[in-house]
Amino acid sequence: MTQNNRYFRALANGEEPPVKNHLEFFNGSSGLTFEILKALHHQLSSKIEVTIEEIRHKWENFSLEEEKLKELLSLGRFPEESSFSVNWLKFVSLGCGELxxxxxxxxxxxxxxxxxxxxxxxxxxxxxxxxxxxxxxxxxxxxxxxxxxxxxxxxxxxxxxxxxxxxxxxxxxxxxxxxxxxxxx
Incomplete structure (x- = not known):
C-alpha cells in the first residue's frame, strides 16, 4: 500500500494520518527517525497501554520495517501476540534506543x-x-x-x-x- 493510500485510509477511518511535523532525511537504518517516533507518540500517547496490533498498524502506516518492530518487542521482552498490551512509554523508550x-x-x-x-x-x-x-x-x-x-x-x-x-x-x-x-x- 502506498503512503498516499495509508494517508487517505487513516482519514476515512477517523484516525490521525501518518505524517511527520518536519521534513527529515532518511537515516538509512530501520527507517525509524525522531520525527516518526514523535508522530507515533502523538497518535498513541492518550493511552497508557497499547496493543501490539495497534502498534503494528501505526508502524505499517509509516512504512517501517516489520523486523525492527519485532526486534524492539524482543528487546523489551514483550510477546509479539497482537492482543498483548504494552506500556506505551516503555515502547517509546525502546524506539529511542534507535536514535x-x-x-x-x-x-x-x-x-x-x-x-x-x-x-x-x-x-x-x-x-x-x-x-x-x-x-x-x-x-x-x-x-x-x-x-x-x-x-x-x-x-x-x-x-x-x-x-x-x-x-x-x-x-x-x-x-x-x-x-x-x-x-x-
Whole structure:
C-alpha cells in the first residue's frame, strides 16, 4: 500500500494520518527517525497501554520495517501476540534506543519525544516518568548494579523537587549527577 493510500485510509477511518511535523532525511537504518517516533507518540500517547496490533498498524502506516518492530518487542521482552498490551512509554523508550546509543542519549531523546514543551524550549518530563523509564531501560542490561540505578534516581529526584517535579536533559549533565550510563572501571 502506498503512503498516499495509508494517508487517505487513516482519514476515512477517523484516525490521525501518518505524517511527520518536519521534513527529515532518511537515516538509512530501520527507517525509524525522531520525527516518526514523535508522530507515533502523538497518535498513541492518550493511552497508557497499547496493543501490539495497534502498534503494528501505526508502524505499517509509516512504512517501517516489520523486523525492527519485532526486534524492539524482543528487546523489551514483550510477546509479539497482537492482543498483548504494552506500556506505551516503555515502547517509546525502546524506539529511542534507535536514535541514541547510550542510555543518556536514549533518555534525552525520550524527553524530547514525550515533552509537552515546544521544540525551542528545554524538554522536561515528570520525574516519576523518568524514574519508571530509566529503571526499565537499565534493567534490560543485567550488568548495571542496582546501587548505580538508585544513585541516579536519587540525585535526579532532588533536582526534580527544585523544578516542580520535572527533570530535563540538562540535569543529566550536572557535574554531580552520576552518569546515566554505567561504566565499569
Amino acid at each position: 541514541g546509543s547510550t542510555i543518556k542519549e536514549r533518555m534525552t531523546f525520550f524527553c524530547k519525544v514525550i515533552t509537552n514543551k515546544p521544540p525551542e524550549e528545554i524538554p522536561e518530563i515528570p520525574f516519576s516518568t523518568f524514574s519508571q523509564i530509566y529503571q526499565f531501560i537499565t534493567k534490560l542490561d543485567e550488568n548495571i548494579p542496582e546501587e548505580h540505578i538508585n544513585s541516579v534516581v536519587n540525585f535526579l529526584s532532588v533536582q526534580a523537587e527544585k523544578q516542580g517535579g520535572m527533570v530535563n536533559p540538562q540535569n543529566f549533565l550536572l557535574p554531580d549527577c552520576p552518569s546515566l550510563d554505567y561504566v565499569l572501571l
